Amino acid sequence: MTLSAIPDRVRVRAPGKINLFLEVGAVQPDGYHDVASVYQAVSLFEDLVATPADDFTVRVVGEDGLPVPGVPTDDRNLALRAARLVAREVGYLGGVHLDIRKAVPVAGGMGGGSADAAAALVACDALWGAGLTSPALQELAARLGADVPFALLGGSAVGTGRGDRLSPALARARFDWVVVSDDGGLPTPGVYTELDRLRARNRPDIAPEPTVPDVDPVVLQALRSGSPELLAGALRNDLQDAACALRPDLSATIAAGVAAGAVAALVSGSGPTVALLAADVEAARRLEHDLSAAGRRARHVYGPVTGAKVVTR
Known part of the structure; x- marks a missing residue:
């Protein structure tokens, strides 16, 4: 892809979640726990805008437009890691700037960082015209964290294993x-x-x-x-x-x-x-x-x- 073919910007919204059910198994030898969870995506959204750049950078603000304490803006940022992951996957040699406006509480148990990562995956795929399939995006999401695949899927779903093996759950009502x-x-x-x-x-x-x-x-x-x-x-x-x-x-x-x-x-x-x-x-x-x-x-x-x-x- 040439730079001239890249759109000026792509905006993505990704939801926070509530765990309606979370059963935690015993700690495993690797230090992690198997879980069985039922997730529900709710109407509290992270808003991410991706624009072409020479490097990989991120800016994070709250709904008031002010910087959000406690959210890293270096390579510890999960959205930035997601962008780099897509670039490696598709062989893209440029960069991206991510502007994130957060509504999901930071470190609040609602998957805000995972929503940022899911939004970055979708935004970079669209920005660079990569055409990644849903299964391919889900596979990348699973590399980033247990809650990221659900932030991509949304709706209601059962999660098993580390929580990233998903099966959609039928919810007929709000x-x-x-x-x-x-x-x-x-x-x-x-x-x-x-x-x-x-x-x-x-x-x-x-x-x-x-x-x-x-x-x-x-x-x-x-x-x-x-x-x-x-x-x-x-x-x-x-x-x-x-x-x-x-x-x-x-x-x-x-x-x-x-x-x-x-x-x-x-x-x-x-x-x-x-x-x-x-x-x-x-x-x-x-x-x-x-x-x-x-x-x-x-x-x-x-x-x-x-x-x-x-x-x-």
Whole structure:
């Protein structure tokens, strides 16, 4: 491809996610855990614009347009790594500049960094006219992290293995959530380490069964039926106790959400974002209003939504 054939810019939006179900197996010899998860992509989006450049650079701002603390802009940035990966894969010798506007909480358990990486994969493929197939993009995504393939896929899906082996799950209806975030992130490796510590201390009470993690079929039934009440009874996150041990205030947030009318509440992924399931749209709006009035950073979102996609060129 010649430089003159490259479009001026490509814009991609990619969603954050909520783990509706997360069963974590025992730690493996390589230090990782097998999981069984049900993801739902929700309407909290990362916005990425890719433009041609001589090198690989990235700029990250929040919804207010200000720089986001704690997000690297060097080669530790997952979106930048994704761009370099596409360039190597297709033999592209130029570079790209990525402008990212973040809405998903940083280190919040909602997959914001993974959404950035998925957006970069799609944007660079479109910018350079590479024509990579969906399976090829999924394979690249799996190299970058366990949550990146789902950020590409979107919707609702079951994830097994490290969470990157995906099977779409049928969701017939919209589910309304209120997510409550704060400025203090929780690093995922630290939460898994705390889970292992708690399990070792409390064996055999909360030690994992010596089986491969599996998804409760009631979760999938709830998604098919569109029933928030049925889903509420099936929500599960094995990382929640560990996240609350590291951040005891999360338990108070969960209690406040239920007291304000949520039909169920759980920590999203490794936290510290708390996801509150609402009975319907109006209930979610009331919940968002009441928690915001009480000084919490609450936001109404819904799912499922589509995965990373080009929105303008």
